[in-house]
Amino acid sequence: MELAEAKLKFIEAWGKLGSEWGINRTMAQVHALLLVSPEALTTEEVMAELSISRGNANMTLRDLIDWGLVEKQHKTGERKEYFYAEKDTWIIARRVAEERKKRELDPVIKILGQLTEVKGDKKDPAFKAFHSSVTDISRLANNVNKTLDTMLKAEENWFFGSIFKIFK
Amino acid sequence: MELAEAKLKFIEAWGKLGSEWGINRTMAQVHALLLVSPEALTTEEVMAELSISRGNANMTLRDLIDWGLVEKQHKTGERKEYFYAEKDTWIIARRVAEERKKRELDPVIKILGQLTEVKGDKKDPAFKAFHSSVTDISRLANNVNKTLDTMLKAEENWFFGSIFKIFK
DNA sequence: ATAACCTTTCATTTATTTTTGAAAGTTTAA
DNA sequence: TTAAACTTTCAAAAATAAATGAAAGGTTAT
Known part of the structure; x- marks a missing residue:
């Protein structure tokens, strides 16, 4: 397989994965394209590489910037904006x-917290089922949340390293 | 807030979260409904509670069964099928x-593995950028994968307990 | 065998999401 | 100020995903 083909495969796979996880396919594809580009690209180049419209390219690039995954760059003496991942x-x-x-x-998590507080007849099976399911989900969500907070602060080696150390 | 309203809020929130993560909103809602039901429900009941069609209810319930989240139950002397989460x-x-x-x-992960193997000109910046991005993503994906394997085998207390112990 | 009861299918319809592209907006340079 | 270069917007169109409901398919009891 040669580079050009491999790039297309990568862009396609990244787009598919994104769309399966509720992220706009085009956004994931633009991200993939920029990821494998050594240099920052212009809107024109993104449009051409992926055959998408100007409006689409512009909005998608803005979204990627909002997500903190891409930054605008300016080259001295040029008016065009460049995008770098x-x-x-x-x-x-x-x-x-x-x-x-x-x-x-x-x-x-906020909504679950509120629903956890809902009062009702402790003898009513419908209430018991509601309360215990919501409480359990709320607790799990909070654990996931805490784990994410840890991850946000951690270094990769530390994070996975420590996990693997325990569970080896 | 009373139970009926709280149930609706829960179903709505679960449906929204699902759709944001690429899971059919109705599927998530049916799951939520069954989660807070102490008893197994019939297709008719699911249809009525969520105002959805027979076909939709049937397909959605089948999907939930495929995901291993819901099981069919049969009550003695009855022909109807009941669904329990x-x-x-x-x-x-x-x-x-x-x-x-x-x-x-x-x-x-399989595709990333293949793309990692793609050979090219080590002097070419385009190839270098491609190779290093793909390799890095591949490694991260494999780490996530290993962590998921651990989670699949673990008990909840063990899993979160051990994570929190290190990162406290 | 057949009728009642229940489940599944799938061609259409409906709803939602995404994309387009022309027009409007903005910035820069002369 | 004007015009060229470039970016952003957004109403409308296209593409995609999901839902409907009537018909077909199965089961069970008599």
Whole structure:
């Protein structure tokens, strides 16, 4: 397999994985393209490489910047904007975890906390089932949350290293 | 807040979280409904509670069974099928992790492994960027994979307990 | 055998998400 | 100020995903 083909395979696989996890396929593909590009690319280049429209490229790049995965660069003497992807995989993982925690996990943890407090007839099986399921899920969600907080602060080697040490 | 309202809130929140993570909203809602039901429910009851069609209810319940989150029950003397959700949150988390690992992570790890092997000109910046990004992502994916394997075998207390012990 | 009862399928319809591209907006240089 | 170069917006179109419901498929009891 040659580089050009391998690049396409990578972009395709990254896009597929993203879409399976609720991330816009194009956004994941643009990210993949930038990840394997040694140099920052222009909007035009992204449009051409992936055959997408200007509007789509612009919005997608902005989203990637919002996620903290891509940064704008300016070259002296040029007006065009260039886009460059963070290449450190562990930083990428942390940024994604951070963003999704904030957008999705935190809100649901808040709601679960409220639902945990709902009072009802302790003799009613419907209430008992509700209360115990919600309490259990709430506890698990909080554990996941704490683990993510740890991960956000940790170095990769420390994080996985320590996990593997215990569970070997 | 009373039970009926709380149940609706829970179903809504679970459905939203699911859809953000690439899981069909209705599937997550049916799961939520069954989770807070002390008794197994019939297709008719699921249809009525969530105002969904017979076909949708049937397919969604089948999917939940495929995921290992719901089981069919039969009551003696009755022909109707009843559906009951696994209530142990840790088992639920493990089943979801197991299923998604199998469906999504394993395939992508395989592709990354192949892309890692792609040969090219070591002087070419494009090749260097491709190779190092793919290698790094591949390594991270394999670490996540190993951690999931550990989780699949572990008890909840052991898993989180050990993580918190190190990172406290 | 057949009728009642229940489950499954799948061609259509409906809803949701994503993309397009032309127009509007902005910045820079002369 | 003007015009060229570049970026952003967003209403409309296209693509994708999900839901419907009537018909077909199975089972069981008589």
